Amino acid sequence: MEVLDAQSYIADTPPGFHDSADVLLLLQDNKAVRMHSQCLASNSSVLSTLLAHLTSGEGKETRPFQIPLQDFSGDEGLALLKVLYAKQLVLTSFDSVDVAYTAARFGHKYDAPLLLKSADAYLSVHVFTDDKPQVHAARRPLPVS
DSSP states (O other): OEEOOOGGGSOSOOTTTGGGOOEEEEEGGGEEEEEOHHHHHHHOHHHHHHHHHHTSGGGOOOSSEEEEOTTSOHHHHHHHHHHHTSSSOOGGGOSSHHHHHHHHHHHHHTTOHHHHHHHHHHHHHHTEETTEEOOOSOOSOOOOO
16 A cells, blocks of 8 residues: 655644554555544544544554545545645635545535535636536536435
8 A cells, every 4th residue: 555645735734743643544546645533533524433433442443543535536635635634624725626526525425514615615616607617627426415
């Protein structure tokens, strides 16, 4: 498994911050990114519940916890990491439509309402202009629950 170097994605952090991450998000193509469980739990009720199970009682696992996100690529995993570690989720957290789309997919699937709301606001400004959607690389529809 290749653990992707994400240090440049989380600027302004103290030395060793990235190495202290206690979760490995397992992505497509045998790639992974490190994240902190607190960051994931504070942004997603689904991952908060999963991490609570992993750290308690009979479900206690050793760290780093491994969480499969097989429907996300390595690039998408790095984009999620950058957005989730943003000090404040604002429209400027997204640097492209693809990053916002990835955030929206993650927000929808893992119940991350702030991420979903921020991504939706970005996409409504940058994709849907003049009442005509723009053709873009992020053409896959969001899953329907």
